[in-house]
Amino acid sequence: MKPSDFHTGLEFLCGPFWWRCTDVGTRTVTAIRLDEDDPVWYRGPPYMVDEVVFDEVELEGAYLSEEDKILASLDESCASGHPGFPHEVVERMMQERVDSGRYPRKRLLQFDRVRADGEILHPYAVRRDGRTVGFTWIVRLYLPFTVEWAELAETEFLELPLSTPVAVRSRADRQK
Incomplete structure (x- = not known):
């Protein structure tokens, strides 16, 4: 994904975690990790959980669903030609x-x-x-x-x- 794909409140998957976008810049997105059971932690700003800045390189690994992430991984492994790591x-x-x-x-x-x-x-x-x-x-x-x-x-x-x-x-x- 690119920063232009984001808006405040958008939930996305990046790495093993779900995130909620809190701000969008030209080359970055700020988000909070959604790992608390009680939604009170996500009221803000200011937020009671850490906001994390994702740059445009990190956002290339962001997806809107687990299915999107899996499909992208399969496509990449077939198309890239990278031999992988034993x-x-x-x-x-x-x-x-x-x-x-x-x-x-x-x-x-x-x-x-x-x-x-x-x-x-x-x-x-x-x-x-x-x-x-x-x-x-x-x-x-x-x-x-x-x-x-x-x-x-x-x-x-x-x-x-x-x-x-x-x-x-x-x-x-x-x-x-």
């Missing part, structure tokens, strides 16, 4: 992500990037590299199409363009 890969990524708990910019790990050769880089954790003066952050990466592990300095990773569905499809087509 169980043992997910286990390793989760373990190493726990070890990078002190990293201050965790949002960086939410966005895949594309290398100059078209390879998709999935960031899943970071580590400190103390070999330089002070230290630098090293981003740990999984390359889903080649089933390889890699690392890249945070500054180099940030220079790469964000991955898009077109980039993933292009990479999948090269695999054939």
Whole structure:
């Protein structure tokens, strides 16, 4: 969904929770999570529960119903060409992500990037590299199409363009 699809009072599903839109901006939506039994918690503004801001990237994962979410997931998995993540890969990524708990910019790990050769880089954790003066952050990466592990300095990773569905499809087509 896009911010223009929302209006105050609209209920939607994002992640595992139901939300109610409380405000709409140009690029964001503010909402309250609907997880209380008593509706008195949802009177406002001001609200007695936290309002959360969703940006346009997060809103791409918002749906009006569970059925819409399931259908979109099925369509995406069929059309994207992304090979997915095997169980043992997910286990390793989760373990190493726990070890990078002190990293201050965790949002960086939410966005895949594309290398100059078209390879998709999935960031899943970071580590400190103390070999330089002070230290630098090293981003740990999984390359889903080649089933390889890699690392890249945070500054180099940030220079790469964000991955898009077109980039993933292009990479999948090269695999054939």
